Amino acid sequence: MNRNDISTRLRQDASLREAVRRQNKHLPPMSDNLNERLLNCIQAADDKRRKSKRIVWLTAAIASAVAACALLLLLPGRMGKEQQPPLPSDPVATVNPPSGTETQDTAIEQSSPRIEITAVDSIQTQPENPDTHLNVAEPKQPLLAQTNEPHQGERLQTGRKARKSGLEKNKAKDEMATRPIKENIVSKAEPEEPTTQIAEVKEDLPDTLGNSIFQSPKNVLIAMRMLSECDEIISRETQEIRNDILEATFNVVPPSPRAILVKDENGDLNVMETNQNHFVEL
Amino acid sequence: MGKETNDFIKELRKGRPAAQQRLLTDYGPAVFRLIVRMVGQQEDAEEIYQDVFVKALTKIHTFDPEKASLQTWLGRIAYNEAVNHLRHSRLDIVFMDDDDLAADYDYEPDDTADDEQTVILLEQAMQLLPAADQTLLSLFYYENMSMKEIAYITGSIPSTIGSRLSRIRKKLYQTIMQFSDK
Numbered sequence: 001m002n003r004n005d006i007s008t009r010l011r012q013d014a015s016l017r018e019a020v021r022r023q024n025k026h027l028p029p030m031s032d033n034l035n036e037r038l039l040n041c042i043q044a045a046d047d048k049r050r051k052s053k054r055i056v057w058l059t060a061a062i063a064s065a066v067a068a069c070a071l072l073l074l075l076p077g078r079m080g081k082e083q084q085p086p087l088p089s090d091p092v093a094t095v096n097p098p099s100g101t102e103t104q105d106t107a108i109e110q111s112s113p114r115i116e117i118t119a120v121d122s123i124q125t126q127p128e129n130p131d132t133h134l135n136v137a138e139p140k141q142p143l144l145a146q147t148n149e150p151h152q153g154e155r156l157q158t159g160r161k162a163r164k165s166g167l168e169k170n171k172a173k174d175e176m177a178t179r180p181i182k183e184n185i186v187s188k189a190e191p192e193e194p195t196t197q198i199a200e201v202k203e204d205l206p207d208t209l210g211n212s213i214f215q216s217p218k219n220v221l222i223a224m225r226m227l228s229e230c231d232e233i234i235s236r237e238t239q240e241i242r243n244d245i246l247e248a249t250f251n252v253v254p255p256s257p258r259a260i261l262v263k264d265e266n267g268d269l270n271v272m273e274t275n276q277n278h279f280v281e282l
Numbered sequence: 283m284g285k286e287t288n289d290f291i292k293e294l295r296k297g298r299p300a301a302q303q304r305l306l307t308d309y310g311p312a313v314f315r316l317i318v319r320m321v322g323q324q325e326d327a328e329e330i331y332q333d334v335f336v337k338a339l340t341k342i343h344t345f346d347p348e349k350a351s352l353q354t355w356l357g358r359i360a361y362n363e364a365v366n367h368l369r370h371s372r373l374d375i376v377f378m379d380d381d382d383l384a385a386d387y388d389y390e391p392d393d394t395a396d397d398e399q400t401v402i403l404l405e406q407a408m409q410l411l412p413a414a415d416q417t418l419l420s421l422f423y424y425e426n427m428s429m430k431e432i433a434y435i436t437g438s439i440p441s442t443i444g445s446r447l448s449r450i451r452k453k454l455y456q457t458i459m460q461f462s463d464k
Contacts (some may be wrong), residue, residue, distance in 0.1 A: 006444040007429055010422065015397060016451060019404035020423040023416070028324035030314045030331065035306040038332050039299070042339060134362055 243269045287347070294342045302339060308333075309353055312425055314362045319417045320364035330367055334360045350434050354427070357435040361417075403458035410457065413448050422447055 011017075246269045250261045258274045293301035313334060318327035338359055345355055408416055419429045421435065429440040429447075436443070 006448055010444075010447055010451060014452065016419070017423045018401045019408060020419050022401070022405050023408055024315060024319075024420060024424050026438040027315055027318050028327070030311070030318075030324075030328060034328055035310055036333065038306060038335055039303060041332065042302060042336065043299060045336075105318070154375055259336060 239266075239268050243267075246271065287352070291342070291345065291347065291352070295337075296337065305339075306335060309356050311355065315420065315424075316357055316360050316417060317364050319420055320361070320413050321367055322413065324454070326367060330360070330363045337363070349353050350431070353425075354431045354434050357421070357425075357427075357431075358437075361435045362437075383460045400458065403461055404454055407457040407461070411450065413449050415446075418443070418447060419450060 012170050246261060250259075250271070255271055255274065260274055261270050262270055264270060290301060290304070294305060296411070310331070312330050314327060317330050317334070318324060321327050321330065338356055345352070350358070408419065411419075418432065418436075421432050422429075427435075429443045432438075432443045433440045
């Protein structure tokens with residue numbers, strides 16, 4: 001007997017169907033307001049869920065708005081700082097205009113403050129001094145103006161020869177070399193403000209070298225001597241640092257098994273490679 | 283499944299209050315009957331009833347009209363909730379055991395009989411049946427569900443439902459025969 005037959009046979013039992021029907025009538029009924037209570041519960045749960053979603057969305061919107069405001073506030077500040085050009089480090093930014101020289105006004109694109117400076121006479125040539133190891137350029141050549149535009153002046157030929165290859169030495173020389181160049185940066189400026197700044201600078205600095213340094217060959221010589229002394233000091237200190245490093249690291253990380261550390265007549269350490277035929281007197 | 287039913291389910295999924303109310307109105311009584319027949323107590327039945335519909339509305343997105351009708355789907359949730367309740371209450375879910383069938387009373391009732399006396403006796407005999415068996419009878423005879431649908435609700439297979447219903451019916455008639463003999 002298949003399932004359909006069983007079902008048909010069962011369905012034909014009217015007595016049993018009636019008995020079941022009557023029994024269902026006697027079942028406890030559900031409360032009248034059961035559905036109503038249930039609906040209220042469901043609606044309350046839905047409202048709560050929507051509220052929490054709304055709160056989450058609101059919180060997210062507020063957080064993103066705050067983040068956007070913070071970005072808007074920070075970015076212009078940073079961009080403003082980046083756009084500002086670096087001010088010259090040397091406050092001595094001007095020189096008295098020499099007599100007979102023509103000012104060269106070279107406009108550069110700079111944001112405030114702009115300093116109007118006139119060109120100066122070139123450094124007069126000096127006989128080459130072996131002590132100083134510095135050679136000064138040809139006479140009467142205007143200094144190079146550092147501008148973003150194509151240069152309008154002639155390049156300064158210092159002719160200085162670097163005695164040693166230390167970075168510090170080059171840096172010091174560059175600073176010295178560019179100092180006068182910076183001084184010749186000329187731009188269209190607000191006239192009142194820069195002169196005020198220059199006047200203030202003049203007053204603040206002690207006149208140790210003399211403001212008229214470039215007018216006096218003697219002062220120039222003194223300056224050159226001081227510069228060479230500075231170079232010597234820098235190179236000496238560089239060498240001492242090198243010696244310290246070599247001494248400290250040689251035993252820890254020897255460059256090769258046959259390498260030895262030797263001291264020359266100046267007291268500077270050097271690494272030497274030995275071979276089988278090379279004898280070193282200790 | 284008709285368009286109207288599809289629209290109704292869509293509305294339920296959107297959480298429309300009107301659709302929810304209609305769901306309770308149309309299917310609530312049958313679900314309640316099933317629950318109360320299983321657990322017996324009205325208070326427990328109402329509590330389970332609420333749980334059933336909350337669960338149903340929460341999981342309405344999982345309803346697949348291809349697999350079962352909405353009534354059957356709700357019936358399954360209700361049956362499972364009632365069974366869980368009985369388990370937690372430490373009440374055994376008893377189905378009629380095949381061994382209960384006494385060999386002496388191998389009585390095949392007359393299917394066409396529509397006797398008032400028989401009906402009354404059957405009604406009394408039904409009260410002696412376990413709640414689960416009574417639920418099966420109610421689903422088949424009162425709710426007019428097919429064996430396939432009853433199998434879906436109870437988590438069984440249609441052939442088992444058919445066998446069980448046959449045995450329950452046989453058991454009932456054997457019981458009323460005993461009453462008659464006495």
